[in-house]
Amino acid sequence: MRLGASPITSADLHGLLDLVPDPTVAVDRDLRVVAASRAAGLLLDRRHSDLAGLSLDDFLPGGVLDPEAKLDVRRPDGSELPVEISVRVIEVDSGPVLMVAIRDVTERRGRAAALREAGERFKRLFEDGPVAMALVGDDLVLAEVNAAFCKLTGYSAEELSGLTFNDISHPDDRDVGLRLVRGTFTGEIPAFKLDKRYLKKDGEVVWVEVSVSSIRDEEGRPIKTLGVMQDITERRLALTHAHEELDRLARERDRILEFAGEGIYHVDEDGRITFANPAAAKMLGWPLEALLGKPAHELLHHTHADGSHFSRYDCPIHGPSERAVRHATDDVFWRRDGRSFAVHYTSAPVSEPGVAGAVVVFTDVSEQVAMQAALHDARARAARERLKAAEAERARWARELHDETLQGLAALHVQLASRVRTGTVDEMVVQMREAQEQIESEMDKLRGLIADLRPAALDELGLEASVQDLAERTQVVYGIEVDTRLELHDTEGAPQRLAPDVETAAYRIAQESLSNAARHAGASRVFVEVAQRDGKLRICVTDDGGGFDPGGESSGFGLRGMRERVDLLAGELEIGSQPGSGTKVTALLPVG
Ligand SMILES: Nc1ncnc2c1ncn2[C@@H]1O[C@H](COP(=O)(O)OP(=O)(O)OP(=O)(O)O)[C@@H](O)[C@H]1O
Ligand SMILES: [Mg+2]
Structure with missing residues (x-):
């Protein structure tokens, strides 16, 4: 390499090396350092001036000829650093030198090792x-x-x-x-x-x-x-199994809802019907699908039984949850055709993730309500009848006391008064005797009346003796023949006692039948039978009188009272009679 025309001098090398970014040393043919950059000094942990004269092998063992070789530089303290080198030959005035750039690759090698x-x-x-x-x-x-x-x-x-x-x-x-x-x-x-x-x-x-x-x-x-x-x-x-099980449960639930007799529906938070079962639709008179999405209160609960408006805000179904569980029998739901029916309903709030509102279960109780009303009416009627009967009974006793006892006493009073004023002592004695007899007769009549009012004999002697006494008195008072067959005693003749209410009822039935036979039938003979058989007490009174139509209207209370007594004891009463052929009254009373 030539820089310009003049060759690089050895002295230039130092300055040149410091321009190269990587730490670089220049070595001669014998691989001895002729110059080193400051960066090379730092890398090799020596003063760069101390590097001159060292052999490349002293700090970079392994040579420089194989550029692929993995090299390490060795520092004076013995530590080594992985490096890569690149080598260039340049010409200086003293001949060719090798510029060996040494790059520290510690980091890159570490990364590669980690990756590996x-x-x-x-x-x-x-x-x-x-x-x-x-x-x-x-x-x-x-x-x-x-x-x-x-x-x-x-x-x-x-x-x-x-x-x-x-x-x-x-x-x-x-x-x-x-x-x-x-x-x-x-x-x-x-x-x-x-x-x-x-x-x-x-x-x-x-x-x-x-x-x-x-x-x-x-x-x-x-x-x-x-x-x-x-x-x-x-x-x-497991998941599939759980899904299948859920499906099964859902089908089961649907079946229950499908066939439940109660009407069931769900309203969401806005009060709209999201679900209803067939029974609900049937009772309300709507097709099932038509109910869905409708506001429940406005559809079926808008009006009270008395016709007044029922605000949704007062409705317990739509109220706050603590009020929402209700049973109501005096409430009504309205049908599609505008008619209402009495309901018993339960409303339960639902608050589960994703679901809210309330589930309402209701039954049509109009039949029960009607039955209760009828029962109430019947009871009131019966009470009125009883009151009337008691009043009639009192009137009869007033009549008896007036017509019989008072008349007798009044006559006696008149007789005695006139004798006191006019009579002699002898006449007075005679009169006193007559008066005595009359008083005894009146006392007898009074006793009879008292016995009718409350048959003391019944308590003391039992039913058989009381009925016998009644028959004899009727015979005397009305002058008709009364025969009896009374079988209410044991083999030794001791009276057979029954429950007091049964004895009283039996006595009153016999008494009323005898009285009717004597007063209305025009009978000459009456036959009274009382016997106990198969857990039942049988009272039968037969007369040979004119008979009557038992189904006909009557203002009397005798037969009515008789029927009532029998009903109270869950017994049976039969009045067999036809005009012209006598009458047979038969009562059967269960005995415990
Ligand atoms: N054995 C009978 N023979 C013929 N008619 C009878 C006989 N029993 C009842 N009757 C007819 O039935 C009617 C109703 O009888 P019931 O005993 O209910 O009333 P009453 O005898 O008229 O009045 P009360 O019993 O209140 O004094 C009688 O008025 C009578 O006409
Ligand atoms: Mg009568």
Whole structure:
């Protein structure tokens, strides 16, 4: 090399070397340093002036002839640094010298070593690791697969070579896999994860989670795609199983809702119906689909039973959750045809992730409500009847006391008064005796009345003796023949006692029948039977009178009272009569 016309002098060399960016030494033919740059001094840890005269071998063993050789410079303290050199020959006045530029490559070599190491680690992991991996080229052919991948797919590496990853993918997963992998090569998709299926060599399906990332060259261009696969067959099976179970439960739920007798619907937060079952639609008179999306309150709950407006803001179904659980029987829902029906409903708030509002379950209770009303009416009617009967009974006793006892006492009073004023002592004695007899007769009548009011004999003697007494009194009072067959005693003649309410009812039935026979029938004979058989007490009163139509209207209370007593004891009453052919009253009362 010549710089200008005049050759470079040895003295120029020092200045020249300092212009070169890399540390540089100039050596002569014998490889002895003739000059060194300051940078070379720093690199070699010597004063650059001390370098002159040293042999290149002293600090750069290995020579300079092989530019590919890996060289190290040696410092005086024995430490070494990796370097690269470049050599040029230049001519100076004393002849040719070699300019040896020495570049410190510690950093680059370190990087390369790290890369090499990482590469080796990856190689080991790829080859021997438990994770299935495959490298795919841009032709989508499996460029390299590891043992774990072979194990996963059941193919050998040889069998796989030349195949694309799609050749062993499940047909349904091919398109998406292809699209994504192509994306990694165009650079649109740097990495992705995908659950997909491979078809193993034996045809079995294996589910894998593939993590795919592209491998790039130094300029960042994708050259290969690496897929790392994890076998998730079991997880998928469990997932499939869970889905199936969920589907089954959903079908079960749908079936329950489908066939439930109760109306069920769900309203969302805005009060709109999002779901209703067939029973709800039927009760409300709407086609099922027509209910969906409608505001429930305005559709079916807008008006109270009394016709007044029912604001949605007062409705417990749409109210705050703590008020929202309600049972209501005095409420009504409105049908499509504008008629209402009584309901019993429950509203439960729903607050789960993604769902809100309330579920309402309702039943039509109009029949129960109607039945209750009817029962109420019947009870009121019965109470009125009882009151009337009691009043009539009292009127009868007033009549009896007035017509019989008071009349008698009044007559007695008149007789006695006149005798006191006019009579002699003898006449008075006679009168006193007559009065005594009359008083006794009145007392007898009163006793009879009292016995009718409350048959004391019933408590003391039992039913048989009381009915016998009643028959005898009727015979005396009305002058008709009364026969009895009373079988309410044991073999030794001791009275058979029954529950007090049964005895009272039986006595009153016999009494009323006897009284009717005597007063209305025009009978000459009456036959009274009382007996207990098969857990039932039978009272039967037959007369040979004129008979009557038992279905006809009557203002009396006797027969009505009789029926009521029998009903109260859950017994049976039969009145067999026809005008002209006598009457037979039969009552059967259950005895505990
Ligand atoms: N054994 C009978 N023979 C003929 N008619 C009868 C007989 N029993 C009842 N009747 C007819 O049935 C009617 C109704 O009888 P019921 O005992 O209910 O009332 P009552 O006897 O008229 O009045 P009360 O019993 O209140 O004093 C009687 O008025 C009578 O016409
Ligand atoms: Mg009567």
